[in-house]
Amino acid sequence: MVKKGKVKKEERKPIIEVRKIKKTYLLGETKVHALRGVSLNVYPGELIIILGPSGSGKSTLLHQMGALDIPTEGKVLVDGLDITQMDSWNLSMLRRKKMGFIFQSFNLIPTLDAVENVHIPLLPTNVSEVAAHRRAMHLLKEVGIEDRAHHKPNQLSGGERQRVSIARALINDPEIIFADEPTGNLDSKTGEKVLEIIRKLNEEEGKTFVIVTHDASLVEFADRVFIIRDGLIEEENLGGKNGHAYKSESVELNKRKRKK
Ligand SMILES: Nc1ncnc2c1ncn2[C@@H]1O[C@H](COP(=O)(O)OP(=O)(O)OP(=O)(O)O)[C@@H](O)[C@H]1O
Numbered sequence: 001m002v003k004k005g006k007v008k009k010e011e012r013k014p015i016i017e018v019r020k021i022k023k024t025y026l027l028g029e030t031k032v033h034a035l036r037g038v039s040l041n042v043y044p045g046e047l048i049i050i051l052g053p054s055g056s057g058k059s060t061l062l063h064q065m066g067a068l069d070i071p072t073e074g075k076v077l078v079d080g081l082d083i084t085q086m087d088s089w090n091l092s093m094l095r096r097k098k099m100g101f102i103f104q105s106f107n108l109i110p111t112l113d114a115v116e117n118v119h120i121p122l123l124p125t126n127v128s129e130v131a132a133h134r135r136a137m138h139l140l141k142e143v144g145i146e147d148r149a150h151h152k153p154n155q156l157s158g159g160e161r162q163r164v165s166i167a168r169a170l171i172n173d174p175e176i177i178f179a180d181e182p183t184g185n186l187d188s189k190t191g192e193k194v195l196e197i198i199r200k201l202n203e204e205e206g207k208t209f210v211i212v213t214h215d216a217s218l219v220e221f222a223d224r225v226f227i228i229r230d231g232l233i234e235e236e237n238l239g240g241k242n243g244h245a246y247k248s249e250s251v252e253l254n255k256r257k258r259k260k
């Protein structure tokens, strides 16, 4: 008989498996060892945080997990499929089907307005322009800036731009969202709004998040927190989700002061 109840973590299938990956960049004659053997699993619905000093390999790791780059050694499996063996067409299909990306620098197209920036990832698909526009407007509403739909990026504040980039990351209804310093360029009040959007998407819509950040406030909403140094994972800790008190041996947490 099949037992009912919550499936234990060990029995769940990871959505992403990172197996002993190394990434070495060649700069002329010099080798830069950005990742030196990193392994971790991400399970569906988790919010994972990667913390670490500048240059420790955080963005590099995110890019390998998000199929934006291929490691020099090791494997990355997404839903059990080894993405290091895929060609660039299959990689881009995988990203389009499953993944959303939020970058610190927003990466918006300056000549397009907010709603066009949000629906641009749908243009190469068979979704009609009208349907794409409707969904983009809905997402701008979700992130609270539908009244800015016809502003170009240079007519938006930093927080508004970040919210456009979150809406864009959601346009294909991805299972996994990768975010590189999603609050890095924002003042603390706008940063809190963005955190709240991320928390809701994770807790209420079950989206899986892998987030690189210096913002320790996010630790509160995380399932697990990985600390990376010099291309290696140094610590894995439980985050604050489900009432855990986050503890780290090596990280001084610099939390935002939350308004009660
Ligand atoms: N394309 C590249 N060519 C050569 N070296 C690179 C390249 N990209 C990154 N590196 C080097 O790899 C190391 C890891 O870089 P990475 O961008 O992953 O760091 P990070 O942890 O994201 O840092 P930050 O917090 O400053 O964004 C750094 O030493 C960096 O200089």
Ligand SMILES: [Mg+2]
Pocket: 058, 059, 060, 180
């Ligand atoms: Mg980085």
